[in-house]
Each structure stands twice: as C-alpha cells, then as structure tokens.
Amino acid sequence: xxxxxxxxxxxxxxxxxxxxxxxxxxxxxxxxxxxxxxxxxxxxxxxxxxxxxxxxxxxxxxxxxxxxxxxxxxxxxxxxxxxxxxxxxxxxxxxxxxxxxxxxxxxxxxxxxxxxxxxxxxxxxxxxxxxxxxxxxxxxxxxxxxxxxxxxxxxxxxxxxxxxxxxxxxxxxxxxxxxxxxxxxxxxxxxxxxxxxxxxxxxxxxxxxxxxxxxxxxxxxxxxxxxxxxxxxxxxxxxxxxxxxxxxxxxxxxxxxxxxxxxxxxxxxxxxxxxxxxxxxxxxxxxxxxxxxxxxxxxxxxxxxxxxxxxxxxxxxxxxxxxxxxx
Amino acid sequence: xxxxxxxxxxxxxxxxxxxxxxxxxxxxxxxxxxxxxxxxxxxxxxxxxxxxxxxxxxxxxxxxxxxxxxxxxxxxxxxxxxxxxxxxxxxxxxxxxxxxxxxxxxxxxxxxxxxxxxxxxxxxxxxxxxxxxxxxxxxxxxxxxxxxxxxxxxxxxxxxxxxxxxxxxxxxxxxxxxxxxxxxxxxxxxxxxxxxxxxxxxxxxxxxxxxxxxxxxxxxxxxxxxxxxxxxxxxxxxxxxxxxxxxxxxxxxxxxxxxxxxxxxxxxxxxxxxxxxxxxxxxxxxxxxxxxxxxxxxxxxxxxxxxxxxxxxxxxxxxxxxxxxxxxxxxxxxxxxxxxxxxxxxxxxxxxxxxxxxxxxxxxxxxxxxxxxxxxxxxxxxxxxxxxxxxxxxxxxxxxxxxxxxxxxxxxxxxxxxxxxxxxxxxxxxxxxxxxxxxxxxxxxxxxxxxxxxxxxxxxxxxxxxxxxxxxxxxxxxxxxxxxxxxxxxxxxxxxxxxxxxxxxxxxxxxxxxxxxxxxxxxxxxxxxxxxxxxxxxxxxxxxxxxxxxxxxxxx
Numbered sequence: 074x075x076x077x078x079x080x081x082x083x084x085x086x087x088x089x090x091x092x093x094x095x096x097x098x099x100x101x102x103x104x105x106x107x108x109x110x111x112x113x114x115x116x117x118x119x120x121x122x123x124x125x126x127x128x129x130x131x132x133x134x135x136x137x138x139x140x141x142x143x144x145x146x147x148x149x150x151x152x153x154x155x156x157x158x159x160x161x162x163x164x165x166x167x168x169x170x171x172x173x174x175x176x177x178x179x180x181x182x183x184x185x186x187x188x189x190x191x192x193x194x195x196x197x198x199x200x201x202x203x204x205x206x207x208x209x210x211x212x213x214x215x216x217x218x219x220x221x222x223x224x225x226x227x228x229x230x231x232x233x234x235x236x237x238x239x240x241x242x243x244x245x246x247x248x249x250x251x252x253x254x255x256x257x258x259x260x261x262x263x264x265x266x267x268x269x270x271x272x273x274x275x276x277x278x279x280x281x282x283x284x285x286x287x288x289x290x291x292x293x294x295x296x297x298x299x300x301x302x303x304x305x306x307x308x309x310x311x312x313x314x315x316x317x318x319x320x321x322x323x324x325x326x327x328x329x330x331x332x333x334x335x336x337x338x339x340x341x342x343x344x345x346x347x348x349x350x351x352x353x354x355x356x357x358x359x360x361x362x363x364x365x366x367x368x369x370x371x372x373x374x375x376x377x378x379x380x381x382x383x384x385x386x387x388x389x390x391x392x393x394x395x396x397x398x399x400x
Numbered sequence: 401x402x403x404x405x406x407x408x409x410x411x412x413x414x415x416x417x418x419x420x421x422x423x424x425x426x427x428x429x430x431x432x433x434x435x436x437x438x439x440x441x442x443x444x445x446x447x448x449x450x451x452x453x454x455x456x457x458x459x460x461x462x463x464x465x466x467x468x469x470x471x472x473x474x475x476x477x478x479x480x481x482x483x484x485x486x487x488x489x490x491x492x493x494x495x496x497x498x499x500x501x502x503x504x505x506x507x508x509x510x511x512x513x514x515x516x517x518x519x520x521x522x523x524x525x526x527x528x529x530x531x532x533x534x535x536x537x538x539x540x541x542x543x544x545x546x547x548x549x550x551x552x553x554x555x556x557x558x559x560x561x562x563x564x565x566x567x568x569x570x571x572x573x574x575x576x577x578x579x580x581x582x583x584x585x586x587x588x589x590x591x592x593x594x595x596x597x598x599x600x601x602x603x604x605x606x607x608x609x610x611x612x613x614x615x616x617x618x619x620x621x622x623x624x625x626x627x628x629x630x631x632x633x634x635x636x637x638x639x640x641x642x643x644x645x646x647x648x649x650x651x652x653x654x655x656x657x658x659x660x661x662x663x664x665x666x667x668x669x670x671x672x673x674x675x676x677x678x679x680x681x682x683x684x685x686x687x688x689x690x691x692x693x694x695x696x697x698x699x700x701x702x703x704x705x706x707x708x709x710x711x712x713x714x715x716x717x718x719x720x721x722x723x724x725x726x727x728x729x730x731x732x733x734x735x736x737x738x739x740x741x742x743x744x745x746x747x748x749x750x751x752x753x754x755x756x757x758x759x760x761x762x763x764x765x766x767x768x769x770x771x772x773x774x775x776x777x778x779x780x781x782x783x784x785x786x787x788x789x790x791x792x793x794x795x796x797x798x799x800x801x802x803x804x805x806x807x808x809x810x811x812x813x814x815x816x817x818x819x820x821x822x823x824x825x826x827x828x829x830x831x832x833x834x835x836x837x838x839x840x841x842x843x844x845x846x847x848x849x850x851x852x853x854x855x856x857x858x859x860x861x862x863x864x865x866x867x868x869x870x871x872x873x874x875x876x877x878x879x880x881x882x883x884x885x886x887x888x889x890x891x892x893x894x895x896x897x898x899x900x901x902x903x904x905x906x907x908x909x910x911x912x913x914x915x916x917x918x919x920x921x922x923x924x925x926x927x928x929x930x931x932x933x934x935x936x937x938x939x940x941x942x943x944x945x946x947x948x949x950x951x952x953x954x955x956x
Contacts, residue, residue, distance in 0.1 A: 109845055111470060113478030114857060115869075117558040117876055118845070156641070158625055159470035164641065226670065227516050230678045238678045239670030241643075308444025344669035346642035359838045 081380050085373065092372045093145070093365060097138050100361050106130065107154035107359045120271050141365065150361030155355070157277050161366045165348065167335050169370075172340070172347035176332025178269055183274040183328075184321070190275060190281025192314065198287055207283065212277035218338045221269045226343075229265065239344040266339050281324065286317040319390055326382020330375040404752055447713060458649040458661040460954030462936060463545065463682045465672040466665030472625040474607035475547040478555045480857060483607060483945040488647055488663075490610040490630035493521050493589075494601055500762075500861045502602055506535055506611060506631060506654075513766040516596025516898060523587045526654045529613050530635045533770075537589040545570065545578045546593075555947045559859075559869070560608040563593040563600050571874035596896050598903060599862040606860055633658045633950040642667050647949065658950030659938075674932070677701075682936050682954070686929040689751050694931060708941035709753070711760050712926040713866075716803070718851045720919050721881040723799045725851060729787035729829075730798075731918035735773035736780035738819055747814040751929055755922035758866060758911050762943055764880040764902035766864040771915055772922055780826045800831065804843065805853035807834035813925075816853065817930045843880055855926075859946050863907035867891060871914050882919035 109116070109122050129137050144151065150161035190206055197203045203343035230238035245257035288312060289295060298308045333348065348367065355363035447896050469482035474490050477483055495505035504510060507521040527535040547554055548561045550573035561567050565580030580592040593600055603609075628636055633655070634647035645665040649658040669675050676684035686694045686705065689750040694705040716734075718725035725731055740754040742858060757771040773779075784790060789798040805816060812820070812832040823830050830851075843849050859865050868891045869875050873883040894906035913919070932939045937953040 105836070105840075105842040107838075109841040110838050110842075112555050115478055115556050115559045115859065115877065116554055116845070120553050120555055120558065121845070123550075127553070154468060156468060157473070157476065158622060159641070168642065231674055234678060237669075237680060238674040240666070240668045240680075242676075331952055342670050346668045351642070357836060357838070 078380070078384065085376055088376055089369055089372060090142075093142070093369050094138055096368045098134060098140065098362075099132075100132055101137070104357070105359050107361055110358045111136045111154050111157075119195065123364065134316055141362075145366075150273070150366035153360055153363055155330055155358045155360045155363075161362045164351070164363060165366055165370070168346060168348040171241055171270045171345065172336070172349060173333050174314055175263075175270065175336075175339075175345070177267060178244060178263070179270040179274065180325075180328055180332060182271045183278055184325075186271070187275045187278030188282050188318070188321070189280035192286055192309070192317065194279060194283040195286035195290065195317075196284075204285075207276070207280060210279050214273040214276040216272070218269050218273070218336070219342070221272060222265065222339070225268060237266055239265075239342075241345045241347075262345075265359065266343050266345060269339050269343075270336060278321065278324065282317050283321055283322055286313055289313050289316045292316075307333075319386075322385050322389060323382050326378045326385070329381075330378035331372075334371055358365045407415075407806070421627060430685055447895045451719075457660050458651070460660055460956060461662045461664060462660055462949070462952060462954050463680065464663060464665050465669070465675070465681055466645060466667050468645075468667055470634070472628055472639075474610040474612070475552060475554050475557070477607055480945055485636070485645065485647070485665075486607045487632070487945050487947045488634040488638075488949050489628055489632045489636050490607065490612070491632045491947070492604060492607070492610040494605050496605050496861065496944075498940060498942055498946060498947065498951055500942065500944070500950060502605060505605075506540070506881060510601070516598075516896075517593055519591045519593070519601070520584070521589050521591070523589070524654050525587070526652075527631060527652070528652055529629050529631055530650055531629045532612065532613075532652070533613070535611060535631055536586045537583040538586070539611050539614060540589050541578075541581050541583050544581050545608060546612065546617070547608050548578050554608060556606065556608040560603045560715060562605045563595075563597055563603070565592045565594055589922075596898060598896075598898055598900065599860070599864045602860045602862045630849060633947060634663065635812070639717050640667075644668075649950070653950070655950075659953045660949050661868035663949050675806060676933070679933075680770045682933040683939065684931050686751055686931060689817075691751055694929065701931050706930055706932065706939075707934070708928040708930065709761065709943060710926045710928060711763060711861065711943040712855060713755055713758065714752075714853070714855040714923045714926065715755070716853055716921040716923060717850060717880045717930065718919055719847065719849060719880050720883075721749050723790040723796075724801065727787050727789060728917055729783045730789060731921070733783035733787065733826060734823060734828065734830075735918050735921045736783060737822050737828075738921065739775040739822060740923060741775065743815050743818045748924070749816060752926055755925050757915060758920070758922055759907070760925050760943070761859055763858065763863060763918060764900075765907045765911075766906055772913065773915070773918065777826065784828070785953075787824055798828070801828065801851065802831045803851040803853065804833045804835055804840060804849045805836050806840045807860070813853075828908050847879065847881070853923075861944065863904065863911075864894065867893065867907055867910050871910070871919070876942045881920050882916055882917070884913060887913050887917075 106125070108121055108128070108130070112121060125131060129140060132140075141151065141263050148162070150165075153159050153161055153164055156164055190210065194203045194206045197206070225236050229236040240262050242260040242262040244260060244263065246260040248256045248258050250256065295308060295312050299305075303311075337349040337353050339345065340347040341353070346351070352364070352367045354360075355367070431663075466484070467481050469477065469485050470479055470487060471477050471482055472489065474486045477486050491505050493505060493507040495503055495509075495565045497503050506523055508524045509522045511520040512518070513520075521540075523535060523537060523540070529535060544561065544564070546552060548557050548567050548570045549565070549569055557567075557571060561569075564578060566575060566578050569575035580594075582590045582592075584590055606638065611631055616624050616629045618720055625640060630636075633650050633653045635650050636645070637648045638644060638646035644667055647663045647665075649661050651657055654694055658750070658862075666681065669680070672681060672684040673686065675681045688703075693699050694701045696702055718731050722727055738916045744750055744752050744754050753774060754770075756769065757767070759766045780942055787918075789796050791797070794868070804814075805813060805814060811817070812834065814831055819831065820830055832955075844852060844854070856866055869877045870877060871882055871884075871887060872891050873888050874886075890906050890910040890913070894903050896908070897903035897906060915922075928941050930941060935956040937955060940948060940951070942948065
C-alpha cells in the first residue's frame with residue numbers, strides 16, 4: 074500500500090509536466106498576447122516589442138517553458154500582466170480560498186440534504202413519492218444557474234431588501250450581544266450563491282444513495298437483521314445507511330477537487346471574487362502565467378483528491394485492496 | 401473494526417476537518433471584527449485633530465462600483481479604469497478642471513519663453529506629498545526622467561513626453577537624464593521642448609507626467625503602488641484586490657480640504673443597478689435593458705437619471721491599402737448607405753448619438769452640424785458606379801469584404817447586422833468576423849484587418865489627440881494606412897500654430913478632408929447613462945477622466 078501511494082505520487086510530476094506544457098503551448102500559439110491587451114489605446118510598437126523581449130516571448134517555446142518550469146518548481150509562478158506588480162500566487166490563493174469556503178459549505182449542504190432524500194426515496198420505492206422526489210431534484214438540476222440567480226436577487230434583494238445583491242463577506246458575520254459576546258451567524262451574502270450552488274447538486278447524491286440503498290435493502294444481512302426482529306430504524310441506521318454511503322466516498326473525492334475551481338456563473342453574476350471568475354478573465358486577457366498556474370494547481374489537486382478517494386475507499390471497504398494487483 | 405464504523409469514522413473525520421476550518425475562520429473573523437470598530441474610531445480622531453485651520457472639514461462617504469486598476473503607477477497606466485484612481489491620488493504640474501480647462505496644479509505659475517519652446521514652472525509653497533514631505537523641483541525632474549526611462553518601458557511616455565528635448569536619448573537608453581528638464585532652484589523647474597507646441601501643456605496634464613515620491617519608489621520599486629505616497633486630493637487607504645478600494649480625503653491638499661471625506665469603490669458584487677436599487681451603491685450605470693425604466697417619468701429611477709456625453713467615438717475603419725478599400729468610392733458608398741440615425745434610435749434606443757464628425761461636441765475645434773456622409777442611397781449607388789471594383793466593362797470584380805469586430809458570440813452586434821442589410825441594399829456583401837479582444841488587437845497591430853469596428857477615447861481635450869494621432873501618415877497609431885499629404889500638411893501646421901483660433905480652424909479643415917476620404921466612417925459618440933442617489937450633491941461625469949471627487953458632496 075505504501076509502495077502504491079509512492080508509485081502514484083511519482084506520477085504526479087509527470088502528469089503536471091504534460092498538463093503544463095500543453096497549456097503553455099496552447100496559450101503561446103493562440104492568437105494575441107497579454108502585452109497587447111495590457112497596452113491600452115496608446116500603443117507604441119517599439120515598446121511592445123521590448124516588453125515581449127523582456128518576458129522572453131521571442132525565444133523558442135521550449136526555452137520559454139524551461140524557464141517557467143525552473144521557476145515554478147521553486148514556487149514562483151510568475152507575475153500577472155493584467156494586474157501589474159502582483160505575483161500570480163498573491164492573486165490566485167486568496168480567490169481560491171473564497172471559492173473553497175463557498176464550495177465547502179455547499180458540499181456540506183448537498184450531502185446533508187441529498188443523503189436523507191436518497192434514503193427516503195429508497196424507502197418509498199414503489200410508491201409515487203419516490204419518482205416525485207427524484208423528479209423534483211432532476212428538475213432542479215436541469216435549471217441553469219444563470220436562470221436561478223436573477224429571480225432570487227430580484228426577490229430577496231431588490232424587492233424585499235433582505236439580502237445583499239451580490240458580493241462576499243466570508244462565511245460568518247459577527248453578531249455582537251451588547252458589544253461583549255460575539256456570535257458568528259451565516260453571512261447574508263452567502264444565501265443566494267449557496268442556493269444557486271446546491272440546488273443542482275442534490276440529485277447526484279440522492280440518486281446514488283437511493284440506488285445503493287435499494288441494493289443494500291435486498292442483501293442477506295439486512296434480511297437477517299429484520300428477521301432478528303430489529304426495529305426498522307435500527308436496520309436503516311445500523312445496516313443500510315453505512316453501506317449505502319460507500320460509493321459517496323468517490324463522489325466526495327471528485328467534489329473536493331471541484332470546489333477549489335470555483336463556479337464561473339455564480340461568481341460572475343453575484344460578483345464574488347472567486348477563482349472561477351478570475352481564471353476566466355485571465356483567459357480572455359491572455360494572462361499567461363495566471364492561466365498556467367491555475368491549470369497546474371487544479372490538476373495537482375484533482376490528482377491528489379482522486380488518490381485520497383481511492384485510498385479511503387480501500388480503507389473503508391476491506392474487500393477492495395488498493396494496489397493489490399501490483400503487490 | 402467493522403466497515404460500517406470505518407465509514408462513520410471517515411465521515412466524522414471529514415466533518416472534524418470542516419469544523420476546524422470553519423471554527424478557525426470564525427475565530428479569525430471575530431478577532432478581525434473586534435479590531436474594526438477600534439481602528440475606525442482612531443481614524444476619526446486623527447481626522448478631527450488634523451483639520452487645523454481648514455475652513456471646512458470633509459464629510460460623507462461615496463459608494464461607487466469599480467474594478468481593480470491594471471496599475472496605480474501613473475507613468476504606466478494607460479487605461480481609463482486605472483486613470484480614474486490615479487487622477488485622485490497623484491497630481492502633476494498642470495491639471496484639467498471639471499470643465500476641462502487647463503489649470504495649474506502643483507505649479508503656481510508657468511512662464512513660456514517667446515520662442516514657445518521653454519516652459520518655466522514655479523511650484524506651490526504648499527504642495528506636499530501625503531507623507532507631509534514638500535514637493536521639490538527635484539521630485540518633478542526625477543519623475544519625468546523615470547517616466548521616460550528605457551527601463552520602465554512606459555507605453556504612454558512616447559506619446560506624452562516625446563516633445564521634451566532629450567526624450568529620444570533617454571527612452572532609447574542612451575542617456576541617464578532627460579536633458580530638456582532642468583532644475584533652476586528647489587521650487588523652479590524648466591522644461592524645454594523641441595519646437596513650439598501649443599498642446600504641450602495639455603499633454604502634461606496626463607498621468608505620465610505626474611509627480612512621484614522618489615524615496616518611496618526607489619526604496620520599494622516593486623510594491624510602492626500598493627500604498628502610494630502621492631500629492632493628489634485623496635490618499636489610497638485600502639486596496640483589497642477584487643474587493644474594495646478606499647480613498648480618503650487628503651486634509652493637507654494644496655487646493656483646500658476636499659469636500660468628500662471618503663470614496664469607497666466596491667470591486668466585487670453583481671449588477672450595479674441592482675445594488676444601487678438595494679442602496680448598496682450611490683451611482684450606477686444604466687444599460688440598454690433598463691433604459692426604458694429610467695426614462696419612464698413615473699418610475700423612481702427617472703428622478704435620479706442623468707446622461708453624460710463622453711469624449712469617445714466609435715467608428716468603422718478601412719485598411720486603405722487593401723482592395724477594395726484602396727478605392728475611396730467603395731468607402732464612401734458604404735458610408736452613404738448607412739442610416740445611423742435610425743439605427744441609433746432602434747437598436748440603441750438613442751443611448752448613443754450618431755457621430756457628426758470625428759471631433760466630439762465640447763472638444764475645442766468642434767463645429768456644429770453633421771459633417772459625415774449623410775444617408776443617401778442614390779449617392780451610395782453613384783459612388784459604387786464610379787468605383788473600379790464591381791461588375792461591368794473595365795471593372796475588377798469586387799473582392800470579398802470582411803469586417804472584424806470584437807465579440808465572442810455566434811452573431812454580429814445588432815447595429816452591425818442592420819448595416820449589413822443596408823449595404824446589401826446597394827449590392828455589397830460584407831461578411832462579419834468576430835474575434836475576442838486579444839485576437840483583435842494582435843490582428844490590428846499586425847495590419848491584418850481589412851476593415852474593423854473600433855473606438856477612440858480622448859486622452860486630453862485637444863483635436864491633436866485624435867486627428868494627428870490617428871490620421872497623420874507618420875503616426876504609430878494610424879493603423880489603417882491612411883495617408884493624405886494635404887491632411888499631413890494641415891496637421892503639421894496645426895502642431896506649431898500658436899494662435900488658437902487659427903489652429904482649431906486648421907484641425908477643422910483636416911477633419912473635413914479626412915471625412916471626405918472616408919478612411920473612417922464615424923459611427924457614434926458615446927454617453928454615460930447613470931442614476932445617482934439624491935444624497936450625492938454635485939455629481940458629474942466629465943467627458944474624460946479628471947480629478948473630481950473633491951467637488952462632490954454626500955449628505956447622509
């Protein structure tokens with residue numbers, strides 16, 4: 074198992090080199106460059122050429138890539154073109170953190186709501202309520218985020234003035250009782266993005282849990298448990314629930330890597346300063362170093378989360394031996 | 401350990417991590433929250449104590465929507481977003497008033513030599529950096545030398561400082577100094593330019609010539625713009641990327657204490673109008689989706705609605721070296737076939753004005769009346785019949801015409817679609833190509849575009865800034881290969897003509913010739929449509945970026 078983990082981790086740099094070089098080449102060979110985007114309407118061709126030369130844009134692509142790589146392995150992801158004087162790390166990580174906070178809370182809610190709904194649907198299999206629950210969730214998933222947000226903003230911000238129309242204030246606001254006791258309450262900026270974020274997510278978790286729960290319900294040990302005369306609630310919680318959650322471990326792995334990538338539409342429509350909106354802007358303005366760094370970081374996180382999910386799966390279910398075929 | 405338990409342990413583990421994250425975060429926020437009221441009251445006391453013998457203390461907070469500036473280095477800033485902040489935080493020898501009149505700023509007097517080539521500025525006695533240090537002639541000289549240095553590679557320096565003697569050497573890296581700038585004494589500086597140019601002072605109002613604190617910039621060359629020590633009416637007190645920018649009034653400002661105490665630019669957040677209606681912003685732009693509501697006199701918005709014409713023009717440009725646009729008749733035919741008046745009404749709900757020429761209303765030299773090619777299909781067809789391209793005896797077949805515009809969508813801009821139909825009416829098939837902004841710029845710089853849709857925003861209120869820069873044969877920014885010796889001659893004369901009336905007349909003549917040659921078909925003059933909270937007094941949105949916050953009041 075240890076050897077397996079090391080073998081998998083040794084692949085990580087190889088994957089990252091492939092990903093980064095492809096991204097690098099795509100960006101460099103694509104039309105336009107950040108120098109001309111950042112120049113503005115008063116443009117001097119001589120100065121533009123000098124800036125390009127300074128940045129090494131006139132060198133062969135392999136040399137440019139090698140230069141980038143030698144810096145990147147030391148943690149220096151370069152400097153932004155569009156936000157002059159700021160290093161890529163300074164720009165990326167705070168935004169990633171914002172997206173991750175939102176993503177974490179959304180993930181929690183998706184699981185907290187999705188799992189019971191899935192179990193419920195499985196329990197109600199055969200009645201009209203099962204398709205009703207799953208159908209409703211499917212409908213919610215089918216409504217694009219772009220469509221969900223404007224009516225929510227119109228109602229809760231413009232009409233009722235209960236919530237801010239956009240922006241970000243962290244996860245918690247602090248409520249002071251007589252200026253002495255601080256009580257963290259969910260920040261009002263959080264509600265609309267969370268609703269937009271979670272509504273389409275429930276269905277995936279709920280359906281997965283439903284399917285496995287239906288399967289588990291027909292297992293011998295569940296029948297045995299019922300035959301022993303255990304209460305139905307005990308059967309559900311002790312025997313059905315834990316076994317139905319097994320496939321969710323994989324889902325958590327994928328979802329964890331997804332949350333740091335942010336959500337372009339939610340962030341753009343609600344003006345949340347997250348990583349999704351930022352990387353999109355970086356692509357349109359050809360901010361090479363930002364594009365590259367975000368791609369590499371996303372890939373690394375994706376690989377690591379998958380590995381973690383794989384290991385967790387083996388650990389949770391001893392029938393699965395991670396790396397078995399190799400050892 | 402049973403596998404059920406392992407699942408539970410794992411889920412509990414994930415939960416524990418989340419609790420730690422969330423708990424840590426809330427602790428952080430609680431501490432942060434506790435600090436906030438304290439620092440706020442501290443700011444109040446200093447503001448109250450620092451007022452001194454000022455007649456009036458500043459008050460009020462103005463909440464605006466904004467975006468992160470590309471840079472707050474005035475010598476590098478070349479976009480209007482950056483300029484908006486730069487104009488408030490820094491200042492230079494001269495500036496533009498809200499009415500766009502040229503005014504002395506850091507200088508209290510300027511003396512122009514009889515040959516019109518030497519400008520002697522005397523600095524104010526009460527000009528200080530935000531840190532309290534007095535501004536000296538050395539600061540001015542150092543700043544101009546920095547702006548024009550080869551190392552800095554400023555995009556704007558070649559356009560704004562090239563009149564100064566020695567600029568080419570300095571910018572080419574051959575000289576450590578800018579020979580045309582001389583310190584006479586600590587409060588007097590002399591600038592010599594290569595030939596008498598009446599617009600030179602106006603150019604000095606641009607941020608490229610703003611004065612920086614040498615000590616700060618040399619000490620922290622990489623990060624000084626994050627907390628710049630400027631000389632302007634406002635200090636940058638906070639810049640959180642993507643979140644907010646806070647400008648606080650500079651109580652020691654040489655022109656008096658600014659009226660507005662604080663301007664907060666909110667950089668995050670969704671639709672500005674929604675936030676305005678939710679009382680999160682004091683000013684919002686109005687887009688075409690909302691214009692009917694803003695104009696409807698029964699709506700609440702209409703009482704807060706105002707329109708501010710900008711020194712900004714959009715146009716179609718032709719590469720006049722490439723067939724069929726090497727033929728003036730083809731260009732003119734396209735112009736005569738366009739019904740811009742109707743299209744601005746229908747597709748833009750008259751939020752833009754049909755351009756009446758190249759110079760915008762309010763610009764020195766502007767002349768009343770429409771000078772562009774009028775909508776006249778008969779004339780369009782007549783022009784086309786005179787063209788060397790087309791069908792008929794002795795004519796070259798009309799080459800395919802492709803016009804490029806910025807856009808990422810599957811369809812052309814609505815106005816472009818309308819023009820395509822109108823051109824089809826005279827038998828010209830124009831194909832539209834959309835490119836994203838970066839691609840468009842690359843193609844434009846490479847001279848690859850046959851025809852394109854573009855715009856120009858004035859940098860200083862002088863016709864030279866558009867007519868000379870965009871149409872003179874020798875200009876870098878003339879990116880459609882237009883060249884007319886008669887126009888060049890007029891522009892050359894205007895460069896050095898010291899009689900303002902004569903000079904502006906030269907520009908009017910040049911504009912007339914250019915419009916007849918039709919290298920550009922002017923489309924629209926732009927305007928900002930806004931709603932402003934009634935608590936904001938004296939709000940204005942001038943046609944170009946000028947320092948303005950200090951004239952605005954917020955009563956709340």
